[in-house]
Amino acid sequence: MKGVQRRLVLLGTAWSRSCSYSAFQHYVAPETSLLLSHCYNRDLPRAMQTLDTMERRGVWADAIAYSELIKCCLAHKAVKEGKHVHNHIFSNGYQPKTFLVNTLVNMYVKFNLLEEAQILFDKMPERNVVSWTTMISAYSYVKLNDRAMELLVFMLRDGILPNMYTFSSVLRACERLSDLTQLHSGILKVGLESDVFVRSALIDAYSKMGELLEALGVFREMVTGDSVVWNSIIAAFAQHTDGDEALCLYKSMRRAGFLADQSTLTSVLRACTSLSLLELGRQAHVHVLKFDQDLILNNALLDMYCKCGSMEDAKFIFNRMAGKDVISWSTMIAGLAQNGYSTEALNLFDSMKVSGPRPNYITILGVLFACSHAGLVNEGWYYFRSMKNLYGIDPGREHYCCMLDLLGRAGKLDEMVTLIHEMTCEPDVVTWRTLLDACRAHRNLDLATYAAKEITKLDQHDTGAYVLLSNIYANSKRWDDVAEVRRTMRERGIRKEPGCSWIEVNNQIHAFIVGDKSHPQIDEINRKLNQYIRWLTDTGYVPDTNFVLQDLGEEQSEYSLRHHSEKLAIVFGIISFPREKTIRIWKNLKICGDCHMFAKLVAKQEQRHIVIRDPIRYHHFQDGVCSCGDYW
């Protein structure tokens, strides 16, 4: 008797099981085809209705139908219905196959219900590659990277071999170079390196760790490739401010017959941004028009115009953009502020508060920068003190730095020191450098020495600190101290980076280094330069040798000043461009006081608009004044 009963139970199970096996399709409920057709039509209410009827009649559909039903729930974002399907599938002690459970796990992942997915996953009697990969990709998607890596280990321990899906998912979660090296060799071992998904994920992972050569290595071995692989390697260089290489790769991509898509163009624009290539950026803009609706791409375009100092274009783009997000607003606010339009930046922030997205950490930085630039000490304090209450953002090191800059401009050195002591995070090199800059501008020798020493404590090789300190001593004609600083620099093997300026003329970059004589038009440039200096001297200009590092004889320091790279670039710009064209120069070091004055006077005399971008700021010279307000 007992045996018969057991057999009946088994039969029952077998019968209900057979409903989901395609091998026993003749047992599948006749409603199944109706259910399927509702699912294909994405008619969720009717599909659920059909399911109810089947439940009442005690019949089941097959796995194909259930997985279609789950797709339908996903399409409608119908969480409740999805859970219903889940319960239905497991009702009456039915044990669905791994395939179907995977579909359910995936459903919970897509609904962002990771815990539910994990519970279901844990209960699975057997898990295959797809089960594991679904969970790993879920965790790497939400950046629970440790969890994703951990799951890979468990998976391997379970004897399941990862496939290309697994590797491309887990590579996104990889944070340590040693792990990445292991993953890479694992990929080579199973021969998955030719998969384009794995390849781009590998490139991206190396890029995230700053291992660009490794990334390039993976790329160069490419036998198989698609546009995403190209985009990965181009983005890698663009993001690590090697715009030159990024643009070269872009050209090779085009030569290889691939078209640029949104992602490619975003990286190209970023490369133009970092190289200040306005004209090339404009050319890229033409291609951007094809992807009019792409927010990320438009943000990159906006940033390019801001960073290249063309605010007219930036405003045009910004006003035309349909769905502006925090990044669009932040970019525009910071762009206006950096280019000297502080009031406009603050006005824009006001309209953002009314009709824009919620400001974030970076937005506030732009706002503080605007205050700093315009010397609005009280407003700066207000925004700084209220950012926590108004926007729930804790001031970070960068915010402190902006405030310090603001106080430094206003000459409030004591308040700077107080604020540094008040900082919630440890002051870093940038903090002290800001103090040092202020000390130089306001000639506070003692405090400067203190700041410079703090910098060298943190970074033995900070060229800037030594140069600034030496400049301060030079300003006070303390040549012994200058010599001492120079001796320390020599001992530590520190050399002042040579000043270099670039200008784009006819799609060509012309580079100038201090005292450079290699430019083909150097004679003409020098003739014109001497002409300007003579004329300026006649009108009362005195070379400001305070910025010269070494205690050379006056004549020699005048010579070196006269041939500072930005002067050469300015003169070259004047020779090359018609009057109405803005002369745009970018350089690797901060502009010196003498060149700054030179630029102001020449801009006025020649009625030119000159823009010089240094590593931190922008200087718009027009009508004898500079947008920086003579503080930098």
Place this chain on the structure above:
DNA sequence: ATAGGGTTAG
């Protein structure tokens, strides 16, 4: 049934 690339500051 499971996978890869792009935007703001520093």
